[in-house]
Amino acid sequence: xxxxxxxxxxxxxxxxxxxxxxxxxxxxxxxxxxxxxxxxxxxxxxxxxxxxxxxxxxxxxxxxxxxxxxxxxxxxxxxxxxxxxxxxxxxxxxxxxxxxxxxxxxxxxxxxxxxxxxxxxxxxxxxxxxxxxxxxxxxxxxxxxxxxxxxxxxxxxxxxxxxxxxxxxxxxxxxxxxxxxxxxxxxxxxxxxxxxxxxxxxxxxxxxxxxxxxxxxxxxxxxx
Numbered sequence: 001x002x003x004x005x006x007x008x009x010x011x012x013x014x015x016x017x018x019x020x021x022x023x024x025x026x027x028x029x030x031x032x033x034x035x036x037x038x039x040x041x042x043x044x045x046x047x048x049x050x051x052x053x054x055x056x057x058x059x060x061x062x063x064x065x066x067x068x069x070x071x072x073x074x075x076x077x078x079x080x081x082x083x084x085x086x087x088x089x090x091x092x093x094x095x096x097x098x099x100x101x102x103x104x105x106x107x108x109x110x111x112x113x114x115x116x117x118x119x120x121x122x123x124x125x126x127x128x129x130x131x132x133x134x135x136x137x138x139x140x141x142x143x144x145x146x147x148x149x150x151x152x153x154x155x156x157x158x159x160x161x162x163x164x165x166x167x168x169x170x171x172x173x174x175x176x177x178x179x180x181x182x183x184x185x186x187x188x189x190x191x192x193x194x195x196x197x198x199x200x201x202x203x204x205x206x207x208x209x210x211x212x213x214x215x216x217x218x219x220x221x222x223x224x
Contacts, residue, residue: 004182016186020179027171034164037099041157048150051143058140065133088197089141101160104155108145110138 006012090106 004178006182006186008186010190012185013186013190014181016183020176020183023171023179027168027176030164030168030171032132033099034161037101037161037164040098041154041161044150044154044157048147048154050151051147055140055143055147058136058143062133062136062140065136069133071167080118091145098157099160100154101156103156104149106145106149108142110141 004016006016089108089110092106092109094107095102096105097103
């Protein structure tokens, strides 16, 4: 992996060390975020799975109820009853924040359902099986809306987990190693330059000492 191309100076070394510290801190924060997102994602997926299985069983029961009602109710009367407009449902849409991910919230209600469970017909000329089937359908609608909320939330969290994981990998396998390698390289170059400077200073000092000794010898010889 290539190093970052910068001038090997102490100022650049200080800057790179600061960036390395920031990158390591950012890596830890993103890793913690990814772990927490994954935990919440798995919780939501488990809840959605349980709700889906429950709805599947309840829909089988509703289908069985309608089959029984169809067998016991006059077809024309049943058709007319089901075509009658029932109570209107209200769907409130909002959002909430999960680890900086905005996910939708759905709240479904039937304000005027009353005792008839949202059915738009009277019970006088219909069978009890049909009435129970209609009430059962009204009962699962809110859970269907909640399942849609869970599945949409899971998709959004999955996308954010993938994005966060890519950023974690970029820091862990590209940026941090580049910073570490460049810091090490500049440190070695600066140490080498410092050793070279010390060697040159020692040579200059030796030359000065030799010059002083020779000058003293010359002076002593002249005095004799």
